[in-house]
Amino acid sequence: MNNNNWLRLKSLRGITRTGKKLHIDVSVYAKELSKSLHTKKRYSAKQRTKIKIKSSHKLQSILWKNGNLELLFDKKLQNNQINYYNKYDAKRKMYQYIFNIHASMLTKSQTLRKKGVSNIKLSQYNPNMLRLVIENSSPIKVRFSKKPTKIIVRIGSNKIIHNSVQYQHRSKTPTRIDRDKIIVIDPGHGGKDPGAIGYRGYKEKNVVLAIGKELRNILKARGYKVYMTRDGDYFVKLRNRTKFANRKNADIFISIHANAVSKHDAKKTYGLETYYLSKSRSSRAKRVAAIENSSDLIDMNYYGKESFLNTLNSHNIIAANKLAIDLQRSTLASLKKRYKYVKDAGVREGPFWVLVGAQMPAVLVETGFITNPREAKRLENRTYQKTLARGLADGVQRYFINCRKSRY
Ligand SMILES: [Zn+2]
Incomplete structure (x- = not known):
């Protein structure tokens, strides 16, 4: 690790800690920090099955309810456990909406379907992180809310135009x-x-x-x-x-x-x-x-x-x-x-x-x-x-x- 990166991680840790103390929303930094700490190595599908699941939260079920995607966990979720961001993947020509969730899943990767959305995929990104990727060829509206043991993801508009x-x-x-x-x-x-x-x-x-x-x-x-x-x-x-x-x-x-x-x-x-x-x-x-x-x-x-x-x-x-x-x-x-x-x-x-x-x-x-x-x-x-x-x-x-x- 070079000096700059060390300084960056140190600052990120500092901000995340201070932010929590002051009740500031520091999810952006927390995401960056966890990314820096966890994404150095990408695991192949074969390796992934061998990796011992480390995260203490487990995904118990996935279901569609009123057009929303619900992820149910076995324990109460912390605020800093979910990082949401979006980006445009120029190579795939896709607008991506990404949730990184510190948890593990009991079943293997899942492909989900919703009318009007190109792809929805949920997988174990690394031993500690579950990743939900929603992608579409044009921008869509993606929102989420956190309940004690649930994450509800609203995809697209449910309103009748x-x-x-x-x-x-x-x-x-x-x-x-x-x-x-x-x-x-x-x-x-x-x-x-x-x-x-x-x-x-x-x-x-x-x-x-x-x-x-x-x-x-x-x-x-x-x-x-x-x-x-x-x-x-x-x-x-x-x-x-x-x-x-x-x-x-x-x-x-x-x-x-x-x-x-x-x-x-x-x-x-x-x-x-x-x-x-x-x-x-x-x-x-x-x-x-x-x-x-x-x-x-x-x-x-x-x-x-x-x-x-x-x-x-x-x-x-x-x-x-x-x-x-x-x-x-x-x-x-x-x-x-x-x-x-x-x-x-x-x-x-x-x-x-x-x-x-x-x-x-x-x-x-x-x-x-x-x-x-x-x-x-x-x-x-x-x-x-x-x-x-x-x-x-x-x-x-x-x-x-x-x-x-x-x-x-
Ligand atoms: Zn001003």
């Missing part, structure tokens, strides 16, 4: 929307955390709350179910924001922020950008992420932060990328109808702590630079806030329509 479609007559061309889609809006910062302080002392926490509320009103009026992580001036911990969205079973998570640069660059730097979660370490993404992450990562040491950036998984990355593109396009279109000097600063990947742990596509919108005089004045202006929120709402609508077109 025909009941949820309606025509909206307000716009020139009727647009189909989904009434049952759930959106969580997350106005950044709040309370003791003002976020960025910009031109004339304007505070990020205030403008993003105003925009968030406008967005909520518009989406509600269009028939969506909407929740906000905060609707007043109070502090919400970053980790509780995605937790809230998971609990609400949200379809998408939109975190709203305003950007900032140093005084020296304030006049020339403006524009709107949208981020989706990834481990990208471009200097720009790192800089923005460093500002947005700071309120909760203050007590993490250097190696903790480094390792955080290194070990992020690419959760729902494809869908989040699409959502980011739709939001960015629609918002720019809405603003450009009314305003000059509207700048597209792009859709980018970034390592944002607030997006980690979301079980749905999650994006972070930097609505503009609060340090730029012109943009700061606009961000404070009611009409601009409304125009921006209308653009975001159009983006949400466009995203869901695109999802349906690609049978997502």
Whole structure:
């Protein structure tokens, strides 16, 4: 083991331990740690049968119930026993949804079937780890919930689409929307955390709350179910924001922020950008992420932060990328109808702590630079806030329509 890897494992152990103590969701690190510790060796099928089963939890049965896959275990499951992530396997051209479960199975590998899903396979990946892989040629929705001795995996949508479609007559061309889609809006910062302080002392926490509320009103009026992580001036911990969205079973998570640069660059730097979660370490993404992450990562040491950036998984990355593109396009279109000097600063990947742990596509919108005089004045202006929120709402609508077109 080289020095770097040793340091990485040490940091991961540290984060996992501290996280548990502080009740922070550290499943991402725990996954990375267990991966690093357990995947050095892949076992052949023959070897696998010879390996003594080490894990103390045993899978007792697998069954389909109400269209959901249920895994039943002999003992109470711990939170850190399940690691879920997804990825796109470019070689197989498959979207994969993977559960690593610290347990063993009593029977041999199983292939399961569900209509509309390419493959579902459950196998003993290594002596301690059970692996459930669900894969499909197009993205599908996979959720899970943990009961004391059970894991329930929901695959695809159980909702009946025909009941949820309606025509909206307000716009020139009727647009189909989904009434049952759930959106969580997350106005950044709040309370003791003002976020960025910009031109004339304007505070990020205030403008993003105003925009968030406008967005909520518009989406509600269009028939969506909407929740906000905060609707007043109070502090919400970053980790509780995605937790809230998971609990609400949200379809998408939109975190709203305003950007900032140093005084020296304030006049020339403006524009709107949208981020989706990834481990990208471009200097720009790192800089923005460093500002947005700071309120909760203050007590993490250097190696903790480094390792955080290194070990992020690419959760729902494809869908989040699409959502980011739709939001960015629609918002720019809405603003450009009314305003000059509207700048597209792009859709980018970034390592944002607030997006980690979301079980749905999650994006972070930097609505503009609060340090730029012109943009700061606009961000404070009611009409601009409304125009921006209308653009975001159009983006949400466009995203869901695109999802349906690609049978997502
Ligand atoms: Zn912010």
